Amino acid sequence: MSQSSGPALTRLRNAYTDGCILQSLADAFDCYDTRAEASALSSVAWLDKAIIIAGAPGEGKLDFILDIIERVQAEFLRQCIEDIPSDLPPEFPQRGMNLLSHLPTAANAIPRLDRPPSLSAFVSHMAHQPFILPGFIRDWPALNEHPWRSPHYLRSVAGPGRIVPVEVGDDYRTDDWTQMLMPWTEFLDSVMPPVQTMHASDQPTLYLAQHNLFHQFPALRADAIIPDYVYSSLSPPPDFPHYEPPTNADQLVMNAWLGPAGTISPAHTDPFYNFYAQVVGRKTIWLAPPDTSPSMYPYPPPDVTLDQPHNPASNHTNPSMSNTSQVDVFRASDQSSTNRTPFSAFWENVVNRAMCTTLEPGDLLFFPPGWWHAMRSEETSFSVSMWF
Numbered sequence: 001m002s003q004s005s006g007p008a009l010t011r012l013r014n015a016y017t018d019g020c021i022l023q024s025l026a027d028a029f030d031c032y033d034t035r036a037e038a039s040a041l042s043s044v045a046w047l048d049k050a051i052i053i054a055g056a057p058g059e060g061k062l063d064f065i066l067d068i069i070e071r072v073q074a075e076f077l078r079q080c081i082e083d084i085p086s087d088l089p090p091e092f093p094q095r096g097m098n099l100l101s102h103l104p105t106a107a108n109a110i111p112r113l114d115r116p117p118s119l120s121a122f123v124s125h126m127a128h129q130p131f132i133l134p135g136f137i138r139d140w141p142a143l144n145e146h147p148w149r150s151p152h153y154l155r156s157v158a159g160p161g162r163i164v165p166v167e168v169g170d171d172y173r174t175d176d177w178t179q180m181l182m183p184w185t186e187f188l189d190s191v192m193p194p195v196q197t198m199h200a201s202d203q204p205t206l207y208l209a210q211h212n213l214f215h216q217f218p219a220l221r222a223d224a225i226i227p228d229y230v231y232s233s234l235s236p237p238p239d240f241p242h243y244e245p246p247t248n249a250d251q252l253v254m255n256a257w258l259g260p261a262g263t264i265s266p267a268h269t270d271p272f273y274n275f276y277a278q279v280v281g282r283k284t285i286w287l288a289p290p291d292t293s294p295s296m297y298p299y300p301p302p303d304v305t306l307d308q309p310h311n312p313a314s315n316h317t318n319p320s321m322s323n324t325s326q327v328d329v330f331r332a333s334d335q336s337s338t339n340r341t342p343f344s345a346f347w348e349n350v351v352n353r354a355m356c357t358t359l360e361p362g363d364l365l366f367f368p369p370g371w372w373h374a375m376r377s378e379e380t381s382f383s384v385s386m387w388f
């Protein structure tokens with residue numbers, strides 16, 4: 001995640017936000033004259049852009065933006081509320097079934113703890129290694145009275161006319177990968193079709209990745225319960241001495257990750273502690289410690305002195321991709337595979353230290369800053385990362 005927030009950038013962001021608000025108000029006034037649905041949709045879209053593109057506007061301004069969205073929706077877009085079935089899709093898989101915990105690229109399982117550690121045990125010695133707390137978030141409203149696996153519920157928290165940023169393409173390291181803004185309802189139709197259908201292979205994969213959806217839809221934020229561990233002011237781990245918490249007021253960055261079966265985040269590192277909550281579907285996780293970096297084949301940092309066309313692909317966290325591995329930990333097959341040859345140091349030094357697991361709905365994963373991590377969804381999956 002870019003933490004760049006110099007005064008010039010902040011001023012630019014504020015100006016962009018104000019511009020979006022003005023444009024949206026112009027559209028809203030137009031609605032009073034014309035009752036035109038298109039103007040109302042445009043008004044809401046400008047406000048969503050203010051939240052998405054400018055980053056989190058200051059607290060008061062975010063409330064103001066959300067308030068205008070609600071008013072425009074109530075006044076001009078009531079007829080757009082679709083009558084979609086509220087039936088709750090079955091929870092799949094059945095709990096405890098079909099755990100896909102084996103990957104040829106990871107010799108170990110991520111430890112699963114029978115009992116959550118006390119806060120003091122977490123701070124004093126648990127926070128420097130990954131672990132899973134099975135079922136720890138089973139009480140979240142998101143898995144109960146406000147089920148995030150229900151497209152009906154997810155539409156209702158947004159109301160009509162909302163847009164969201166999505167990644168298009170299977171892998172952010174490839175040239176055909178791009179990002180776009182699209183209607184939330186259209187995205188949900190693709191990710192959670194009314195009848196569970198196979199993802200058509202000629203359709204590009206859409207992934208709402210690393211996006212703070214909770215700024216746009218605060219009702220979803222209320223469906224998550226932040227674990228107390230997140231507020232425990234951890235010091236830098238020995239193998240990542242430059243750790244600093246996120247610079248926002250809460251020192252916590254929450255992101256949503258929602259996509260169909262088969263979305264992949266290639267192995268990469270982030271500079272934060274992470275509690276990663278699995279709310280819908282199963283997700284396979286691959287992890288390796290920070291000191292394996294020399295054998296992870298990260299993409300080289302961009303060389304600005306070379307006059308070469310550069311790969312326009314960006315990455316969830318770092319436009320240069322120097323925090324991303326070239327090794328495909330999910331596609332690399334067993335040791336005899338030809339995949340082994342180009343990445344021999346990976347097979348020699350990383351595989352025996354790497355860990356994997358498949359998270360189920362309700363599980364909470366923890367890993368420290370600098371750890372290599374890769375994720376693959378096994379079916380439609382909705383997760384929340386909490387960086388702190």
Ligand SMILES: O=C(O)CCC(=O)C(=O)O
Pocket residue numbers: 209257264265270274276316373375376383385
């Ligand atoms: O869920 C994913 O696809 C990636 C999550 C991730 O990279 C993170 O939480 O930092």
Ligand SMILES: [Fe+2]
Pocket residue numbers: 268269270317373
């Ligand atoms: Fe990450």
